[in-house]
Amino acid sequence: MRESTLWFWHIIAGAVILVLLGLHMAIMHLDEILGLYMDPTGWESVIARSQQGFFMVTYILLLGAALYHGLYGFRTILFELNLRKGTQKLITWLFLIGGLFLFVYGTYVAIAVYQMKEVAS
Amino acid sequence: MAERANHYPNKLGLWGWLGGGRYGLERYAYALHRLTGMGILFYFVLHIFVTGSRLGGAQKWAAEMGFFENNLFKFGEYLVYAAFAYHALNGIRLGLTELGFLMGKPTRPLYPYRSAVMRQRPVLIVVMVLAAVLIIAGGVDLFE
Numbered sequence: 001m002r003e004s005t006l007w008f009w010h011i012i013a014g015a016v017i018l019v020l021l022g023l024h025m026a027i028m029h030l031d032e033i034l035g036l037y038m039d040p041t042g043w044e045s046v047i048a049r050s051q052q053g054f055f056m057v058t059y060i061l062l063l064g065a066a067l068y069h070g071l072y073g074f075r076t077i078l079f080e081l082n083l084r085k086g087t088q089k090l091i092t093w094l095f096l097i098g099g100l101f102l103f104v105y106g107t108y109v110a111i112a113v114y115q116m117k118e119v120a121s
Numbered sequence: 122m123a124e125r126a127n128h129y130p131n132k133l134g135l136w137g138w139l140g141g142g143r144y145g146l147e148r149y150a151y152a153l154h155r156l157t158g159m160g161i162l163f164y165f166v167l168h169i170f171v172t173g174s175r176l177g178g179a180q181k182w183a184a185e186m187g188f189f190e191n192n193l194f195k196f197g198e199y200l201v202y203a204a205f206a207y208h209a210l211n212g213i214r215l216g217l218t219e220l221g222f223l224m225g226k227p228t229r230p231l232y233p234y235r236s237a238v239m240r241q242r243p244v245l246i247v248v249m250v251l252a253a254v255l256i257i258a259g260g261v262d263l264f265e
Contacts, residue, residue: 022209043183
């Protein structure tokens, strides 16, 4: 894929993160000011959010967008160090494999916790 | 030594990456944007594994949260939130600039010259003020 295409998706991922992570930060860090959840990191709040389809889907979307945006940004910073072509390829593949692993793990957790309700009932 | 294909000579080395010339306000903002981005990325990778502990049920989750229930981690969490507030708002400005929205129409280079940098500087000021408001609000919410 061309670098300009990768850069375009980097900006799109940033826009997606702005909305979804903004919502996440509002729930986690502005909850008292906004009058939302009173204990966002307590088990009851966590499981209540995790077992709603809306949050499961948005967590997975946010995970993918944040991993792509972050790892591509970090790759861009490293590439400015005037690295050899072989090193650039190695970094690209490491970030791709690492990013995919983290995405698969995070998605598995999101879906498994969502389905915990069905197991319990 | 033969030059690498498609690269200019980079005699500044690591210093060129950290701050190679006369930086203006926008360049410092961009440098802070990159620093906050790397900080958020580092935290995010750990966050994926920490939040994965909710698979283990209420007790595992409580134990995990108990480990982080001290002032050092609370302050670190606040720094991550502050980094996000800055990175997100400055990112909006950078995205708009990247797409050409804050640059104005190109003009002939006739005196008095018009600078695209000064055209988007008010946006930088607004973004910094908004980021400061969000950071203060987050501090009030977290530490009170």
